[in-house]
Ligand SMILES: Cc1ncc(COP(=O)(O)O)c(C=O)c1O
């Protein structure tokens with residue numbers, strides 16, 4: 188795709204790139220950013236000219252709505268560089284559409300496709316050098332929007348800032364994780380904002396997750412309002428394998444409609460796995476763990492693609508899962524296949540990858 | 544109370560006050576602020592020196608946690624000037640304690656009483672001129688805390704900024720309001736953050752409230768997860784009078800424990816009203832409206848003290864309340880009595896008011 192940067196976006200380059208000071212071997216997820224960012228203001232009922240400019244602090248009035256009422260949404264996606272140095276996005280329209288759904292739910296203006304998608308491509312074009320090749324390397328992309336209007340009035344802002352940040356990422360094998368099934372705390376309400384990638388959903392999880400971590404777990408698997416159905420976990424949707432069938436909860440207004448989740452469902456079907464989207468009950472998973480038919484649980488999300496779960500606790504009892512790594516693990520197979528599509532190391536028959 | 548500002552707080556005065564440009568007759572709630580603000584940083588596991596300095600923008604990294612994960616809490620309280628030019632706070636320890644409860648739920652550090660309460664007193668002392676006398680005039684106080692650490696990592700921040708802003712307020716008679724009973728949307732989950740004054744709770748209400756406003760209502764009365772119990776509304780707790788008894792919902796992890804609510808409960812008891820704290824069912828209110836025993840509904844919160852509700856809708860049917868203004872309205876009587884205590888125009892037998 189050719190983008191005439193000077194036409195659609197105003198571009199101010201950094202004086203000196205900081206790429207030489209960046210350690211691509213030791214990368215902490217989400218901690219450091221590339222030289223430039225894209226910013227675009229919304230005011231007078233319209234998106235203004237988008238700018239690509241040096242990464243720099245944002246200055247806001249202390250009464251800005253985002254500080255007081257959490258009117259803020261974001262997205263998380265990745266870019267990959269193939270062996271020919273071409274850069275690819277994975278299903279970017281999915282993130283664009285989800286961003287605008289989040290915007291509606293948070294009473295924020297929808298963003299134009301030109302700003303979000305073409306802007307992103309223009310920005311990555313400028314930051315090409317920051318995307319490294321090789322399986323495990325990627326560029327994490329963080330589009331977000333915040334309410335900037337001043338005034339401590341609990342009503343929607345009329346001014347917003349849209350911004351895209353880029354952060355080089357590397358996947359390390361972090362090991363399998365232990366999770367706790369939520370019995371008291373909740374992440375989202377029926378008719379609430381759980382399905383939106385709204386800022387407030389994440390800080391709401393911090394305290395319960397901290398308690399779970401203090402008790403020796405990595406994450407919580409959130410349940411519905413009756414604490415009987417398994418929903419999602421941290422920043423991942425969740426899959427359960429009982430015998431030879433994979434189950435995952437349907438999306439709802441409590442659950443984020445994950446791009447990895449929907450891609451895995453399609454991929455699993457294509458690969459001939461039995462996969463069913465239907466409510467997953469805590470009781471059936473406990474029972475399956477007890478009678479040995481529960482083979483695997485895994486989380487799915489952009490950051491880690493797939494995270495295997497080795498144990499869960501429920502009502503103070505710990506349930507260990509068998510190690511299927513050398514016995515045809517579905518999680519490992521699906522992770523391998525999806526990662527190869529994303530990295531252009533396997534044929535993309537779904538047409539999911541988009542060249543920049 | 545004597546505060547040695549130079550000892551406990553660093554103080555940088557403005558060069559020139561903007562008080563002469565402030566129109567005290569035409570005040571829009573929460574829109575404009577006084578000359579100074581209090582700020583205090585949290586880092587290296589400790590609150591740093593608090594500073595009182597000119598009101599000015601806050602500068603943050605674009606990856607600051609508050610923008611992405613909504614880790615932010617606030618309080619709302621008021622100061623009043625009496626006929627002798629003394630300034631009074633209303634139950635400030637309640638707001639201080641609630642702030643720290645919110646902090647715990649959002650995995651943020653609790654603030655020291657010296658910074659919150661003594662800091663507030665020192666700040667108001669400096670801004671004395673901004674507090675006007677006379678019933679209806681007050682100074683709105685907005686303490687808040689935001690997560691400032693950079694990095695798009697969905698985990699609690701290690702750095703925070705606590706801040707207090709002051710905004711002169713005036714109460715106008717805004718009229719009675721019309722509300723809609725929530726049948727689909729929710730404000731808070733069981734085991735969620737509804738009881739905290741967390742930023743994310745407010746933006747979550749914006750879209751449903753916008754829809755309600757487009758349908759001709761001012762606010763929504765939120766219900767529990769089964770949409771059968773009436774809980775609270777916007778930034779107010781809610782009271783229902785059936786015949787001669789006032790009912791209000793008990794607080795829970797979904798409902799904010801309002802200072803106005805608890806003060807009204809005590810005041811109503813003292814004044815000899817029948818008041819019961821117990822779950823209030825949608826069905827009983829609809830029935831009472833239909834058989835004419837529903838006399839009043841009112842919201843209670845710091846901003847407006849009491850807001851009378853003249854009509855509500857449920858399942859697309861509108862229920863009008865009788866006009867009790869000249870027939871011994873409990874809402875008007877309680878509002879008058881509470882406002883007079885706050886403004887030091889009536890004896891404060893509860894010891895609720897605290898002199899600065
Ligand atoms: C709450 C939540 N669930 C699930 C996911 C997974 O979604 P995706 O696969 O689109 O990254 C995310 C995002 O990472 C999330 O924030």
Ligand SMILES: Cc1ncc(COP(=O)(O)O)c(C=O)c1O
Nearest residue numbers: 778779780799801802803844845
């Ligand atoms: C959600 C909510 N409910 C009720 C109230 C009323 O609380 P208070 O009386 O302490 O102002 C507030 C705060 O204003 C609020 O934000």
